[in-house]
Amino acid sequence: MSETITRYHHGNLRAELLACAERKLESTGVQGLSLRELAREVGVSHGAPRQHFPDKQALLDALAVLGLQRLGSELDAALGAAEGDFADRLIAFARAYVRFATTHPALLELMFARKDRADAPELQEANARAFAAPSALIAAGQADGEIDGEDPDRVAMALLATIQGLAAVITGGKIGDRPVDSVVTGTIETLLRGLRPRPAA
Amino acid sequence: MSETITRYHHGNLRAELLACAERKLESTGVQGLSLRELAREVGVSHGAPRQHFPDKQALLDALAVLGLQRLGSELDAALGAAEGDFADRLIAFARAYVRFATTHPALLELMFARKDRADAPELQEANARAFAAPSALIAAGQADGEIDGEDPDRVAMALLATIQGLAAVITGGKIGDRPVDSVVTGTIETLLRGLRPRPAA
DNA sequence: CTAGAATCTAGTCACTGTCTAGAAATGTAG
DNA sequence: CTACATTTCTAGACAGTGACTAGATTCTAG
Numbered sequence: 001m002s003e004t005i006t007r008y009h010h011g012n013l014r015a016e017l018l019a020c021a022e023r024k025l026e027s028t029g030v031q032g033l034s035l036r037e038l039a040r041e042v043g044v045s046h047g048a049p050r051q052h053f054p055d056k057q058a059l060l061d062a063l064a065v066l067g068l069q070r071l072g073s074e075l076d077a078a079l080g081a082a083e084g085d086f087a088d089r090l091i092a093f094a095r096a097y098v099r100f101a102t103t104h105p106a107l108l109e110l111m112f113a114r115k116d117r118a119d120a121p122e123l124q125e126a127n128a129r130a131f132a133a134p135s136a137l138i139a140a141g142q143a144d145g146e147i148d149g150e151d152p153d154r155v156a157m158a159l160l161a162t163i164q165g166l167a168a169v170i171t172g173g174k175i176g177d178r179p180v181d182s183v184v185t186g187t188i189e190t191l192l193r194g195l196r197p198r199p200a201a
Numbered sequence: 202m203s204e205t206i207t208r209y210h211h212g213n214l215r216a217e218l219l220a221c222a223e224r225k226l227e228s229t230g231v232q233g234l235s236l237r238e239l240a241r242e243v244g245v246s247h248g249a250p251r252q253h254f255p256d257k258q259a260l261l262d263a264l265a266v267l268g269l270q271r272l273g274s275e276l277d278a279a280l281g282a283a284e285g286d287f288a289d290r291l292i293a294f295a296r297a298y299v300r301f302a303t304t305h306p307a308l309l310e311l312m313f314a315r316k317d318r319a320d321a322p323e324l325q326e327a328n329a330r331a332f333a334a335p336s337a338l339i340a341a342g343q344a345d346g347e348i349d350g351e352d353p354d355r356v357a358m359a360l361l362a363t364i365q366g367l368a369a370v371i372t373g374g375k376i377g378d379r380p381v382d383s384v385v386t387g388t389i390e391t392l393l394r395g396l397r398p399r400p401a402a
Numbered sequence: 403c404t405a406g407a408a409t410c411t412a413g414t415c416a417c418t419g420t421c422t423a424g425a426a427a428t429g430t431a432g
Numbered sequence: 433c434t435a436c437a438t439t440t441c442t443a444g445a446c447a448g449t450g451a452c453t454a455g456a457t458t459c460t461a462g
Contacts (some may be wrong), residue, residue, distance in 0.1 A: 009427055009440060034418065045442045047421090052440095056419065105315055112373060151387075154379065157370060158363075158388040165366025169358060171315055178355065186352075187359040194395025210409060210458055237449065246411045248452090253409095257450065 014052040016042050021063055025106045035059070060110055065126045067107040071100050072130030079133045086137075086146040087192050093134045094163045094188050095181060101167035102180070108167070134160075148197045155195055162191055215253040217243050222264055226307045236260070261311055266327045268308040272301050273331030280334045287338075287347040288393050294335050295364045295389050296382060302368035303381070309368070332361075349398045356396055363392055 010016070020041055024033055035056055036046045053059040078096030082089040101108050111127075138156045141147050147155055166184055169175060175183060211217070221242055225234055236257055237247045254260040279297030283290040302309050312328075339357045342348045348356055367385055370376060376384060 013440085035420095036418065046419095047443075048441055050420080050441095109315070112369075148391075154384060154387060155391070157376070157384065158367075158391060161366035161370040161388065162359075162363045162392075163366070164369055165362035165364070166359075168313075168365055168369065169362040172313060175358070183355060183358070186355060187362065190349075190356070190359060190395045191363075191392055192395065194391040194393065214409085235449065236451095247450095248412075249410055251410095251451080255451095 010042070010044060010048075013042065013044060013048060017049055017052065017059070018062060018066060021059060022066070022107065025063065025110070026104060029106050030060070030110060033060075060113075061120050061123060063107070064111045064113070064123055067104065067111045068123070068126035068130045071097075071111070072126075072132070074100055075130065076133050079137060086141045086144065087189065089137055090141070090159070090192065091185050091188050093137060094166070094184050097134075097163050098167050098170060098180065098184050102171055105171045108171075131160075145197065147195045158195075159188075159191065162187065211243070211245060211249075214243065214245060214249060218250055218253065218260070219263060219267060222260060223267070223308065226264065226311070227305060230307050231261070231311060234261075261314075262321050262324060264308070265312045265314070265324060268305065268312045269324075269327035269331045272298075272312070273327075273333070275301055276331065277334050280338060287342045287345065288390065290338055291342070291360070291393065292386050292389050294338060295367070295385050298335075298364050299368050299371060299381065299385050303372055306372045309372075335361075346398065348396045359396075360389075360392065363388065 017038055020038055021033060024038065024041075035049050039046045039049055049059065053062065075093060075096050078092050079089060082092035135156065138147070138159060142155070163184075166187055170180060170183075218239055221239055222234060225239065225242075236250050240247050240250055250260065254263065276294060276297050279293050280290060283293035336357065339348070339360060343356070364385075367388055371381055371384075
């Protein structure tokens, strides 16, 4: 912004690398992300990124953490602004999640890429933090009797799985020309109807 | 087996490359798949694979097609052996799908690699063929009134999305120590309960 | 038997991620 | 202000990769 002068010490290489990487990620995918090209675009030698990320995977992990933080913020905002009953709030959450998934598909892929990754605790922590509000919402719904009891977090898992699957189907382009929001709303309503306790069979 | 003699012409390089690639895929993931290493393991020069696959992506596409064919076979077998009512058959399908997804996670990732890939029509054809039987099952369920009408293939999409999401959640390791089959069964039953037409609200 | 096509080898190129040594800038006592 | 230590960046090197090319070898029609 204010300083276009190329100093020897860049100043905030780490942040700019991450920003540039995220920009590139959405356009070229994970495959087309090169540390050297990144360094070139930021205007720094090819070995410079190593000072801030010991590994390419470290850069990707940092990107994933950033993505989880942003996703968490958007989910929090959506749930904070949501009004109405339990179903309305749950649908608001689903919509926000799907919106993020369709807006940043490559980032999402990165965020949920590797399975265990026990070597990256900060990733799991960021993950838990991002889904704190939705988890609380579902727990509250169960406490209020909006959801059939049984195994409490098994139904939570079913809900999250469905929303995740919706996002995957939509980003996969298998939705055709249907409006996204109505598909998401309809699916969640259907699932909720099956989850709601019913007086008699 | 019968011929360990290394002839100049390998005989069936293409098939063996695919087999070796699929073996490697499950152990190292897509990232750790190298054309040169593949050629080395099969005992052939590094340029040989190019005769059968003009591109690395072509090799990956062929792998995906093979995977879709195998998935289709397993789904057909599961649905063919399934007995009982609509719900039982649908659950059989879901279980077979999840079993495949958990057994070959890297292959599945390849099969549904998020891209339009309009340049690979054989992939889309293989995809349609693999899901022919499940689609027919769902359509039959709708025709028999087992499923609430509305938009016919919107509910089909919801079902597929849920199953796909279940597979993603399970391969992601977020299932804990719960038994896979009961989670799958429970989720599908819940979803079906919501889909079934009910007399009154 | 003999062209011609199919198949494989070997060499090359640009590119990548990682590693190393050292230069340049910054920070910190004295 | 000076001298030293640390951080940050540069530059060069290395093995490995995917892609391309020319040419050797084998198979297969005619």
